[in-house]
Amino acid sequence: MVAQSGGMLMREGPRRFADHPLRNAALHEVHARPFHMIEAPRLVLHYAFMTDTAQSDAARRNLAALCLRIGEAQPGPEARHHVVALAGGSLRWESHAEFTTYSWDVRGGTGALPAETPFGAAFEPPGPLMVAARLDLVADLRPPAELFAGFDPGSLAASQAAGGRALIATDFREDGDGFTRLLVVDRGLGPQEAGPLVQRLLETETYRVMAMLGLPEAQRLQPEIRRIETQLVDDTRRFRSGGGFDTNRLLLDDLTALAGDLEAGAAESAFRFGASRAYAEIVSLRLNAMDEQPIEGYSSFTAFLARRMAPAMRTCLTLEQRQQDLSRKLARAAALLRARVDVELSQQNRALLHSMNHRARLQLRLQQTVEGLSVAAVSYYVVGLVGHLAEGAPVLGLHIEPTTIEALAVVPVALAVWFLVRRIRRHHADGGEA
Template sequence: MREGPRRFEDHPLRSAVLNEIHARPFHMMEAPRIVLNYAFMTDAGHADAARDRLAALCIRNGLPQPAAHARHHVVDLCGGTLRWESHAEFTTYSWDARGGAGALPAETPFGEAFEAPGPLMVAARLDLVADQRPIAELLSGFDPGSLAVSEVAGGRGLIASDFREDGDGYTRLLVVDRGLEPQEAGPIVQRLLELETYRTLAMLGLPEAQRLHPELRRIEMDLVANTGRFRASEGFEANRALLDDLTAQAGDLEAGAAESAFRFGASRAYSEIVRLRLNAMDEQPIAGYSSFTAFLARRMAPAMRTCQTVEGRQQDLSRKLARAAALLRARVDVELSQQNRALLDSMNRRARLQLRLQQTVEGLSVAAISYYIVGLIGYLAKGSSVVGFELDPAHVTAFAVIPVALFVWFLVRRIRSKHNDGHGAD
């Protein structure tokens, strides 16, 4: 009997990794179709709340609920299809229903009962229509000053937008079906919506760069001034004060860099997604109109360069501050070493003076003790008659001076040696 395939223990993330490639599939669409797309800025807590609200909406309408940790969910609602997606810092809701250009549908999921999970960042309306009228008539409702128009799918489709809000607060996007298959229209619609979402999010880095510019300018000017002080400063206290100033500047710079690192990194990633979506659409320019690629390159590139410039200035300033602080710290260390050496020399001189004083005191001690002992011996000699013989006190005293002095000197040296051995052992 043939055995079935052997089962192995799955990695905890295997299912999530395998399913991620199918998380946002393209959907087939046929004209006429209207799509409303919203993106709200959300953190982790807001994203969980949005999932809970979506689950409550599904329960009220008898629809399947999203899984506990789902990042995307699709349900049929209000005569159309609602798609919910949770991203790293934003959450999107996309609803499409049958209908063409004109008034909004009477009923949408985004009415009074809808609770936004966070601040609104993107609101886009896309109309997919089948229309063979001349291009000028199709685009009569758009602002010609910021209009971008291109052909896609080998001329079977036309895309257009002026990237401005209409009276309802939506950025208008238009896709004209001139022979598109449903499997072609779906990807074009999704890429255009993603293009609008990610080009808006990419621009969030510009206000951050503009906010940081005055602070960077201040740090640059302070660095120039402190560099001049560094060349002229002398003395340990002056150099230490200058080092404190450089350290404070480095702290301010790193704080700003840490605050903006995520925003600049996200802007780079979003800008790259915009580029990839434009490449995937393979648009063909139309004479007399700016293409999406040319328009967004002209409008987005300066903002992205500004972000890159500010980020580069942060890195360059960080290196300069680090070098200046290192040089100044080396100077402070040298001056501190010189101070320590001078202090050690002073301590050595004091120790030598103490030794000389100690030796002087020892000599005086030997003389004083010897004097008293010799005096005692003289008194004994004077009283020798008491024991039956008489000694000349002067002779006894004279003969006793040298032995007594040697004995006392030896005794003092011995006591000092013991003390020194005790200190050495400690």
């Protein structure tokens, strides 16, 4: 930017704006886990350990301590990947959502393992082992039949990759050292092509195993789902046959319990099934990125994994769909049964109110009868008092027949008592205080 000041031209630097808190993370994510350029002959040992947050943090601290001892740069407190030169090769550490991986590559090839590796007695695994793979990158022009002789022919998968400049093969079985063997034959690869190909193969093996974790979960849940489906059919049949309020209430309790069991299983398996789908999709993406081409007489990686992984993924998907369908069916059945229970409860309440009204009317009649008797009794006593007063009239010089006075007092006294009782009843009926 050029500005004019006092007749002179001044050049200003670009204006610096305030960064968004996530800008740095978004910019650098594209450079996360970069490809490591390698060339044949090369041996790669790859491990994946299941880790939670605490175990992943412990693995980072252990790696930082190792880097400090050997004088290498340490990973940052929030680092998700780190590369360090170790034991004559390169050790790559990566932290993922639910697992941590270590990949160590060194110059070598097919044959015995090196005497010294980073995974000796001093190595502290951060969690239980899930993946152990050995990849050999070699430059060899022999025919495929000779190159693949060490693999199990019954489960061998082999293909051309990188436009035919590489052969890849594996039988997905463990060798005597506990590794799944992967072979990459360099037929013209450059270091910038060999590194991505090796990394994608290792990622394919890792995510293939991780995706299969959904199958045991689906197999574990199948008997429970079947039990809930059978119980729902029985409860629906009992619902159709009808029943009283108590029967329907018990059915509703059964449906609520079944829904609770189903939702508990769905909550437990939701992450596992979702992760398996994501891992299977990553496997497919990695296979597509390798530009795989079939070799005559051999099953390709894509075909082999589709034949073995696809049924497992369909099992997980089918069970997840059964959970969702069963949840909707339980909700509809519970809603219908709840409506019937509400109707029956309303009928019971109406009958109860009718009975209460009937009892209230009876009490009112009884009260009216008691009021009438009370008026008569009180009037009788008041008239008696009037008669006693009349008997004392001669003392005052009055000569009045008491019987006559009592007879004349009956009607006024009865009216007065009736009026007083009626007023008291109205006062109480209006909620007033006595």
